[in-house]
Amino acid sequence: MKLFYQRAVTLLLLVGCFIVLCGVDACEVSNSIKIIGTWNNGEYELVFNNDGTFQASLTTNGTYTISENEMRLIDNLCGTIEGTYEISINEDTLTFVLVSDLCEDRGSVLPGDYKKGSLILPVP
8 A cells, every 4th residue: 555655646746747847838839830720811821731841822832940939931932042030829820020031022921910720812
């Protein structure tokens, strides 16, 4: 019976440590996982795939990498020019903030808030 209580106490200590670590964001789902899916800002749609590729409004595609809250993008619109953006995801809102991007087309369109889900355009 003593062994049972020792194991129970050990298990409770491990669970307690896990809870403490979760409080320090160790259990946060990374932005790399949260970003997978479709996002729109009412005008443009972005689709991020889990293989590091993306499509933008059916005309642009490219690759992306995420390190903590920073995303680096390369796409066919801008050739080999890499853009860097700070990203944050709060529930169903993805926010891009320009850090550096020499591609003016992407840098003028991408920053801002995007909502989770497909862009549904009204039928004319």
